[in-house]
Amino acid sequence: MTHAADNNPHTGGTNYNDSFPKIPALAVGIQDADKLAAAIGKNSNITLFIRSNAKMLADTIGHNVIGEIKGTEFPDEIITIGGHLDSWDPAEGAHDDGAGCVHSIEVLRALKAIGYKPKRTIRVVLFVNEENGLRGGNKYAEEAKAKNEKHLFALESDEGGFTPRGFGFTMPKEKLQKVRQWLPLLMPYGTFELNEGGGGADIGPLNRALGTPLAGLSPDSQRYFDFHHARSDVFEAVNKRELELGAVNMAALIYLVDKYGL
């Protein structure tokens, strides 16, 4: 659940299997969990009073937020970069997935700032409702299919704003071989991995609907579960330098895909 020693509960989903009784479930911090375990260990007849104010509200309208630069040469070939706008309610979701939103916006801003005119259409999508149903990602893929759009590539950042360690790719082997030749251009110093397998929850539907090649940014993972779905996932927990390095590497990958195709 977490490597931190704090007592922050980490939210998540509960799934039921009809073969078993549906018992109530809620998240507690690890210190509380240890106290409970110790109390139960001493006395198996323990009684616990639990009060939760959580409830499921009615659906409402949410929106994907989309911005793009039209391609000069192949405007119909779309490259999607994304993160998700929604977060669990204990905190603002700075790492999950504020970092991914900022990464994605920064790629477009940086390419624009240097005056780069992309050949393909580069589209940033801040997906809605990732945490609770994936409706933003599903709708985006549904529209792409209905409009018969050509999606060349989709890249997601949804693993936090930590020092980038590489990318993970879900695409045919020959495309991955092409991408791997770009390694020296992506990270000129230190180790950086271009691995098989990767993407993101929001862009997964694009791959399933259209076969779009996917990639996901892989940041250093050691601190992610100190913050993931907990009240500690705040702006102050994101390091500026680490966040920038993620955006730099994403911008480099998008530039290479735009310039050389896939």
Added chain:
Amino acid sequence: MTHAADNNPHTGGTNYNDSFPKIPALAVGIQDADKLAAAIGKNSNITLFIRSNAKMLADTIGHNVIGEIKGTEFPDEIITIGGHLDSWDPAEGAHDDGAGCVHSIEVLRALKAIGYKPKRTIRVVLFVNEENGLRGGNKYAEEAKAKNEKHLFALESDEGGFTPRGFGFTMPKEKLQKVRQWLPLLMPYGTFELNEGGGGADIGPLNRALGTPLAGLSPDSQRYFDFHHARSDVFEAVNKRELELGAVNMAALIYLVDKYGL
């Protein structure tokens, strides 16, 4: 100097060259530096009032702190693991080099906790006076030479308590080749680098006096200069999980050197 956006001055040394006038120098934060630069840019005739209470005090006695487990088979072959105890005064020096001290102590504690009886003598040294003269490191090498001790290997951690990325080695090529065969045992997941070049300020004198092979832990470097020699270098800035991973990798390396020699 730093990637942080804060205004913390980072201390350091000032060296003079007799060919030039010895002008006073002190560290200021980057926000203050920007303000000064802007003011000077507007008016080249600017006057600045600077008051510093810094002074050089007389020398006093300091001590290296040493603990060791005697080797069962080759007690005369010494493996040194170290960090430095002293820090600059703006803060407690949690990353520089509290982390290295804790890493080094933890290697010995972990080996003892699992009941491991080393073949060689494993010695932890918390060096004194690294920041201001290296007298602890120099003295340690001087004593080693005077006593004709056999130093097989020395490992230092003095680059912060961040996620370990690898080790750097200063040793003959054939020894480094041997060490590189252990890579899968050092980090079974993700990338980890065993690079040429590395060690540490405190163990450098051992190498110069006795030719001792050296290594230094290489943690992720992106956040180090947010804290290095600044008042932000406090306990709270060290992540427990990242610190533990450094110690784990150091313990594994020391175990392998002890078991298979160098």
